[in-house]
Amino acid sequence: MPRTGFTAEHDMFRDTVRRFMETEVAPHAEEWAEAGQVSREVWLKAGATGLLCMAVPEEHGGAGVADFRYNAIVNAEQVRVGASGPGFSVHTDINLPYLMAYGSDAQKAAYLPKMVTGECITAIAMSEPGTGSDLSNIQTKAVRDGDDYVVNGSKIFISNGQMADLVIAVVRTSEDPHKGLSLLLVDADTPGFQRGRNLDKMGMKAQDTSELFFDDCRVPAANLLGQEGMGFLYLVGNLPQERLSIATNAVAAAEAAFEMTHDYITSRTAFGRPIGSFQNSRFVMAELRTEIELARTFIDRCLDLHASGELSVEHAAMAKWWTTEMQLKVIDRCLQLHGGYGFMNEYPIAKAFVDSRAQTIYGGTTEIMKEIVGRSMGL
Incomplete structure (x- = not known):
């Protein structure tokens, strides 16, 4: 049945994505599955080809194309070659919108250009060992201390967790079930942040899925994404x-x-x-x-x-x-x-x-x- 909403420009983009997936992704599938993660090079190549964070404005190095159909094309072509590895959809479809909608000018300038190029791989840390779909039960706490938040807790099942340079951490800043959640941008080199195991899954072997730990992790208050208490x-x-x-x-x-x-x-x-x-x-x-x-x-x-x-x-x-x-x-x-x-x-x-x-x-x-x-x- 004929598709709706797709134009000649979408078809041209699909051809580009298909060539990329067939030449840069599919040949490495077994190698990446054995390693439990993909190479950083494929992220950089995807960025150079224009396959990451297409909605980012030109002023921050993106294409400024806020049309989710382009995202859908990247997803479909990656799936078509049987590649579960590169977590491009997590990075582009799930994580980017938070920076775009709620990031400060300084945060956007710091992170968006490198997200477009693949130099900054992102993860979002929601799930916890005792919390799955019930976000109101998140226990990882962030306590304000001067110009920092001190974060303590753990996360599990985090896609891109082993490779992430930036983690959007969902934390509890008050005891209110819904108004007590906030989002913090945690750089991977922040003292007190530690990666745990790259989890051994039954499938999707090439996509790294991790435990993450925060042990008196001091995150600058300037890294608060949006407003405190608005995370939910x-x-x-x-x-x-x-x-x-x-x-x-x-x-x-x-x-x-x-x-x-x-x-x-x-x-x-x-x-x-x-x-x-x-x-x-x-x-x-x-x-x-x-x-x-x-x-x-x-x-x-x-x-x-x-x-x-x-x-x-x-x-x-x-x-x-x-x-x-x-x-x-x-x-x-x-x-x-x-x-x-x-x-x-x-x-x-x-x-x-x-x-x-x-x-x-x-x-x-x-x-x-x-x-x-x-x-x-x-x-």
């Missing part, structure tokens, strides 16, 4: 874009799995004929194609709404939970059509299967997304 509202305000980012990845991953499975079942034979010629294969593929098309149409509509500033919290939640659950179903059925080979790590469908499992968890679990949609109906 800042986080909630950016969640629709974060969830739309995850949803675009989900649809792209489902499409990639479908395409590799189509190629497999048309070339692999059983009982003297291609696997794809059996009625069951045709019916499964027809079902999957239909669900992917439905998801793509809804996501394109969400991109239109986001571009006009009209994407609601509940529609972003719908997009996130439905597309990620669809992704799991599609990849599971595609693996089944690969038979025993689908269980072999050398086949891309096996990697897609384990990489996809986190999609229904991070960014808000499926259950939380349904809760948001239910409450939006007054239930």
